[in-house]
Structures are given as structure tokens and as C-alpha cells.
Amino acid sequence: QITLKESGPTLVKPTQTLTLTCTFSGFSLSTSGVGVGWIRQPPGKALEWLALIYWNDDKRYSPSLKSRLTITKDTSKNQVVLTMTNMDPVDTATYYCAHMREGAVAFFDYWGQGTLVTVSS
């Protein structure tokens, strides 16, 4: 049974750096064909993909946010960490992490419950 859970601050100030942790179980991020991604959703708005880390430590980032994002993994702890620098009120959103299965096709098949991050002074 695959589960993921996001954790981190609920409130950050503008210009600060956000660090979110995704703790998962039921799979290993050292298994070929597995990845973990981060997706966010501002209140009342659409999903926006942020970053992805593969089992082999390959990483991909949203082109529009690449300069602000860093994704890392700790396979021994079953965790993936996302950092986003220079936070702004427009970054207020629910942040989700999700298990990705890749191969001939790829998709996010398991999602965490999400964590709401508010950016405000």
C-alpha cells in the first residue's frame, strides 16, 4: 500500500525559503521506473506541476520556476524534499507530492493529502 504525506510550515514570510518534506511508504525510490513529483494548487485554481525526481536521481523542474526550486531525495529515510526560494504571496497554495510510475507511459498514481502553505507577512 503506497502512501505519501507532505509536511512543512503552514505560514512563511515573503522572501523566505520554503522547505517541504514528502515522507512515503509502500515503495522504494531506488526502484527502477519510480519517481516522486511535487504539484501545487493555489486556492480555487488549477494544478501546477513543480518538480520531479527519479529513482536514479535525475531531476526535472518547471521551466517557469526552475531558478527557485531544488528537489532532493533521501532513499534511506523514504523522503523527498522540495525547497522553494524567495517565496511570494502568489505562492500560497496547497502543495502535493505524488508517486510517479514511468516506463512506456508515465503517470502520478498516488497522491498525498496535500499541505496548505500561506505566504504572508
Add this chain to the structure above:
Amino acid sequence: QSVLTQPPSASGTPGQRVTISCSGSSSNIGSNTVNWYQQLPGTAPKLLIYSNNQRPSGVPDRFSGSKSGTSASLAISGLQSEDEADYYCAAWDDSLNGFWVFGGGTKLTVL
């Protein structure tokens, strides 16, 4: 502005069939498979359709997907009140270094 284009809303009455479109480009839908997610109010998205037309275990066969060229569609037949939700399409985009793109979402209302 989402890379994939969906109608903002759709509606139907119980028992009806509704379709939701998703338009992209040659670098995303034209080159890769499309996935659909259902998001019930206040919950995380749930994988509904993967690889254009495949249903994960547990998804009713009332839900179906298709793809043609740079567009995809989600069809829901025998509409039920519990289908009222937001629906998102997604695909991998091969441009730049590769990245995921989502549609802007379609809010389905069951009248």
C-alpha cells in the same frame, strides 16, 4: 495560463453522457500519452485515466478516455451526482528538458 486547454465548466443531468476536451500541442499530447485526474471537493486529485484510455483498478467503466493528434477527451456516461468534481488532463511535454503540464481544469456540475 495552463499549457493544456480545457473548458472551465461542463454540466449534465443524471444518466447523461458528458465529454471534456483537452487541447495541447505536438510537444505534449501529440508526443505522449494523456492522463486524467478527478478532484472531489476538498480532496487530493485521484488518477482516473492513464495512457489515454486505461482505467486504474476501481475506476468504473463509465469513465473513458481517448486521444487524437494533439487533443484528448474524457467521457463520462451514466452521469451520477457523485461525479460532480474538477477534472484535469495532464501530459509530459518533451520541450526544453521535459516537464509535466496540466490543463486548467473543468468543473463538472451534475444538474
